[in-house]
Amino acid sequence: DAGVTQSPTHLIKTRGQQVTLRCSPKSGHDTVSWYQQALGQGPQFIFQYYEEEERQRGNFPDRFSGHQFPNYSSELNVNALLLGDSALYLCASSFGTDSSYEQYFGPGTRLTVT
């Protein structure tokens, strides 16, 4: 049973550039959430996608955008990168939007902005 996969593993970008991160959910899951984990901190919720629509959004600027495809995979896009965007970006999947279900996390993408 394939778990949550993310690509790439690591990424180095320059300030002002744009980046796209990718996520494939665990088999049978249809909901994808993205989190940002800065060094030494807990993950912070960015947004959630279900049925190809953004359903919930955390306190992140609109430089952060996303997309969900018909096969439930998802992309996170960040425009006009800032040094403060350097972090581990985690994708989590679950079944539906019932909040009692646990989310399963991928290994993350480590983004470094220089």
Place this chain on the structure above:
Amino acid sequence: AQSVAQPEDQVNVAEGNPLTVKCTYSVSGNPYLFWYVQYPNRGLQFLLKYITGDNLVKGSYGFEAEFNKSQTSFHLKKPSALVSDSALYFCAVRDPYNAGNMLTFGGGTRLMVKP
């Protein structure tokens, strides 16, 4: 707004001794509570959750957690620690009255188990 506090940045325990990692929460209604563990260069692994029912919840790898509504706490426990339990532990809360299933995490507690 929902929030989680993990008051200890690090917990040190000897192998074979019991361990406790503390978590307190704030949420408007009855909370859904979760514990996750993170090993170096890895994503978060689900350990256990409290949704409703028995206040003592049992999870993976011998871990358990006790929900205490009056103290708004959800402490993680294990009767006998292993060196392999050394990792970063995160408590998370979800408000079931909000649409979607956004998790709010605490800052994490590093558990160090020494032989």
